[in-house]
Amino acid sequence: GAQRRMDPHQFVVARGLAFANGIALSADESQLFVSHLRGARLSVIDLASGQLERSSTLPPSAAATEAADLARLGDSLVLALRPTQPSTEPGAVRFLDAQSLALQAEYSVGSDPASLLALPGRASVLVSNFDSDHVSELALEREPRQLTVAPGPLGALALDEARVLSLDYYSNRASLLDLQTGDVSALPLTQGARGYVNPTHAAASPDGELCYVVSSGTDGHLLIMHMRERAIRAAIPIDGLSFD
Numbered sequence: 001g002a003q004r005r006m007d008p009h010q011f012v013v014a015r016g017l018a019f020a021n022g023i024a025l026s027a028d029e030s031q032l033f034v035s036h037l038r039g040a041r042l043s044v045i046d047l048a049s050g051q052l053e054r055s056s057t058l059p060p061s062a063a064a065t066e067a068a069d070l071a072r073l074g075d076s077l078v079l080a081l082r083p084t085q086p087s088t089e090p091g092a093v094r095f096l097d098a099q100s101l102a103l104q105a106e107y108s109v110g111s112d113p114a115s116l117l118a119l120p121g122r123a124s125v126l127v128s129n130f131d132s133d134h135v136s137e138l139a140l141e142r143e144p145r146q147l148t149v150a151p152g153p154l155g156a157l158a159l160d161e162a163r164v165l166s167l168d169y170y171s172n173r174a175s176l177l178d179l180q181t182g183d184v185s186a187l188p189l190t191q192g193a194r195g196y197v198n199p200t201h202a203a204a205s206p207d208g209e210l211c212y213v214v215s216s217g218t219d220g221h222l223l224i225m226h227m228r229e230r231a232i233r234a235a236i237p238i239d240g241l242s243f244d
Contacts, residue, residue, distance in 0.1 A: 022070030022116075024077065026098060033077060033098075035067035040081060042067065042101070061106060063089035071116040071125055076104060076140070078125050080113035087111050093127055093138055107138050114154055121161035122179060128153040128166065135166055137179065147184055149175035155201030155244070157211065159227065165211060167199035174199055174213065176230075189215065189223060191232040196221055201244045216242050 020043075022035040031053070032045040043055040058067060064081035068091070071078045077098045082091040091113045095104040110129035113136075117126040124139035133151040138144050152170025159165060165187075166175040172195060174187040189196040196215040203212050210233075213223040218240040224233045 021067060022080075024070050024072040026072070027075070033070060033072070035070035035079060037066050037068065040065050040067045042070075042077075042079070056101070058094075061092035061094065063087065064092045068113055069116045071118040072098060073118045073125055074120065074123065075099070077101070078116055078118070078138075080109075080116050080127060082112050085112060088131075093125070093136075095138075095140055105140055107136075107144055109136055109138075110134075115156065117156040117158060117164065119158060119161070119164075119179070126156055126164060126179075128156055130154055130169070135177070147177055147179075147182060149177070149184055150186065154199070155214075157202040157204060159204065159208060159211075165202055167202055167213065169198050169200060169216075172197045172199070174202075174225075187225070187230055189213070189232065191235060194235070196223055196232075196235065199223075200242075214238075214242055214244065216240075 019036045019038040020034050021037040024033045034043040040058040044053040046053050061081050063083040066082050068080040068082045075098050077096045079094045083089040088111050090108045091111055093109050094106045109127055110132045112131040113127045114130035115128045124137050127136040134146045134148050135153050136146050149166045150168035150171030150173050152168050153166045154169040155167040157165040162180040164177045173189055176185045197217040200214045200216045211225045215221040215223055220238045220240040220242045221235040222238050223235050226233050
């Protein structure tokens with residue numbers, strides 16, 4: 001959520017929004033956009049008052065009837081729509097004007113576009129196609145492209161304007177993507193003889209030297225990875241099945 005002081009009643013409004021799955025701040029941080037997995041709804045909350053401004057049902061895209069994730073990219077809202085899982089029907093990623101919610105573009109993607117990563121420096125979003133071994137880079141001004149990673153990409157972390165870390169859940173590893181060159185290299189999640197499983201999401205230290213990766217197996221760990229050395233320095237035990 002937004003890093004601002006909020007009265008307790010403001011959280012009551014947010015709790016009333018069923019199946020809230022994705023959130024994004026408006027450019028001026030005055031509004032919070034919320035996507036709802038079930039029923040594919042998009043809600044807008046005014047952060048000054050804590051009141052729900054509007055909540056609209058999103059038109060489905062063929063079989064894609066669930067709003068899986070949400071991101072803001074400049075003046076656009078980007079929504080990932082998926083069919084009810086399990087499914088092999090295609091999902092969709094929809095670009096909307098953040099003010100009017102008018103449709104700007106829509107792209108077909110895999111059946112489970114699990115997460116979106118906004119890349120403002122490239123004016124694009126990276127889509128994690130969880131059901132596959134690839135991620136998609138989508139933009140309003142360029143043709144879509146795919147990059148092959150390990151099976152099961154879930155969360156992603158932008159390291160800088162060109163490099164992205166993809167957390168490949170089903171493969172128990174991470175992939176380092178160079179979006180300028182298209183190069184992809186594997187980062188095994190191992191420390192000595194110990195391997196760590198099911199990475200979901202990551203965060204970076206302020207200087208970019210370290211990444212903190214959630215390993216969400218039943219024996220959960222927070223992995224501290226040195227990016228220049230491409231090695232895990234420490235593994236901190238956390239609750240099993242931790243997610244983000």
